[in-house]
Amino acid sequence: MRRHQLAIVVKEKEYTRRIADYIRGSSFGDRWQVSAFTHPDACKQFVKQGYGIDLIAAETDLLRELQPELSHIPAIALVARLGEADGQFELLQFQALPLLLQGITDQFEGLCRKPVKGLAPNTNGKGALVLTVHSASGGVGKTTLALHLAGVASARGLRMLYLNLEKWNTSGLWLQPGGDAGWEGEGLSELLYAIKSGSSSHTSWLAQHRKFHPQLKCDYLYGFRNQEDRATLLPADAAGMVDSIVKSGCYDGVIVDMDDGMDELHYELLMRADRNLWIVSEERSALAKQSQMLHYGRQKYGETFGRIAACSEVVLSGINSELGNPLPAVEAALAPIALPLVREWRRGELHPVWSSSLYRAAVDRLCAYLLGESEESRIHAVG
Template sequence: MKRYQLAVAAKEQEYVRRLAEYIRDSPFGQQWQLIAFTNAKALGEHVEKGYTIDLLASQPGLYAELRAESMVAAEQLDRILTVALVLKRGESNGQQQELLQYQPLPSLLQGLLDIYAASAGHSSSAAAVLAPEEGAKVVTVYSSSGGTGKTALALHLTNAAGSQHCRTFYLNLERWHSAGVWLGNTHYAGAEEGLSELLYELKSQPEHAGQWLSEHRKRHSLLKGDFLSACTNTEDRITLGADDAARLLALIKKSGQYDLIIVDLDDGMDELHMTLLESSDQILWLVSDDEGILAKQSLAYRYGEQKWGARFQRVSQRVNLIHNRAKKNALPPTMNRDGIPYMPIALPEAPEWHNATSAKLLSSPAYRAAAGRLMNYMMRGGEQHAVNG
């Protein structure tokens, strides 16, 4: 595996030491080799000698000092992707992309990775199958009934993709969400800045919304993907319009920071749902053997055909049914009575989750394995209909 060269220029020796130790002991260190500098002269000599630097993260003061002292180094710096490590936004006067120097190191390193990937057009080999030519691929987990296991599947798929080094964002757009229960994460409950604030940025300062997303997204150690806290004001989600939802999804999709977006969508078939389904590259529609759920699925499908006509017909080409809570060793059907194909991988019943307090992400080995197989199937391309629509 090729190791890329990351040069960090910061005056604080203790900061540089801690950063080096963290990188050495983290997965980041498998791909990146750190070269650290605490003064402009040493960095200038390194640059002038022509050593490779794939990404330079420098305090604005040191960077300006280096350019002023060495014409040779200044010319070579123009060819190096540079990020400004700032104490507050705007310190680089718009000359470089900025990252806050003092933030959690995992977030800082992820920010550096995102900037480098967006600049170089890089994506992981696993993600390359998923990602379309422009922006991230969108996979929406949907059902016409509540309680079918959408959130469990969406979260497990996010983990499975992240485990394959696919840069993944989990977007929960349910009215009444349960992601916090699965993650055991109080931050998801909406106590911190999240979807409400991002929606405000999109309306009031759309040009800054991408930067806001980079600064406020969160990461969960089990999820292996990014997410935003739920709406601090529940009314923001209840009144969320189709246009705002489309702008939100487009912002994340085109940010250059992700290969895959997993949308956790609640039941419904209004303009909001149709807009999000139309924006999806693939739709996983959960059903089970329960006759009531199967009946609701069929009724919702026929309603979509009657209500939305050609729009729904186009969307339906990207729909695959997922057989959830399948009996042990049961094979999913190939197609339902409405002609919708099933994914060839079923999700098992998880007895570990019969007690609501024990329903935690990755707590069922059988379910986790099935979700992993499903993600691998999608990454490999699967059947022509299943992936390409």
């Protein structure tokens, strides 16, 4: 791996020394070589002498002095409070060095990321792709599928974020240590407040508050701290939350775990999606509800609902291989990969999300299908 040149431009010399010492003694030393400057003119002269810089991390006022001469070099503003840099990529200057260096690394990868082979550009032409997981019925396995999709995509080297926008979000049972469904710390409520206030520091907020799941190898966000925030969530605000993540440059894909049903919020998110998976269980009532929901969507939203259907497919979940596939055709495209019945998951006990190799293999094949890859090749799953 080639080491990248990081220029740290801050007034305090001791600060630069601490960063350089930490990098040399950590795994970040395999990625970064540091040049430290306490004055912007010294950094400019360094470049004029022919030395290369891959990334600049500088205090906000010093960064302004470096530009526009060095505006061609990716830059991150080191700030005391998020939102100080007027839309510039930001990181809190005074925080634990492992978090600071991880933030610098993540933002650099987002700024420099090249498209992955087999990863088609999304409909908006920029940012991460969005995959929604939706259904007309509850309890059909939306969250289980969404988490596995994030996991298998991350296992293939893609930067993925799992986003749960359900009204009753219990994903913490699988994501939190100890299986706690509740959330402590800043999460979706704070992101929503930032969007409503018109703050431009979404990327910096995301870099500071996203969480990493060690088994799934993907990021996620804490849920709404205040349940009223989710209960009164407006369709435009939900789409704005997704867009803030999509345009951050931090991810290849975002998997949105949605509530069951069909209202204006569902419609807004489904219209925003690049791909959508409708999940139907082997219960005939679930199939009937799905059919009614699709009929309602066409009736209410007319031709625009056809755009949703065109990028959507139905996935059969919990199919008993001993009985075959007893379900009749549905009023939408049917994905050829069905999700197996995992009997141990039906005992009412909390199961580890990554515990069934059979289910994980089926999701792996589903991802291959979604990207049009052959099952023999190593594919990338996108959400």
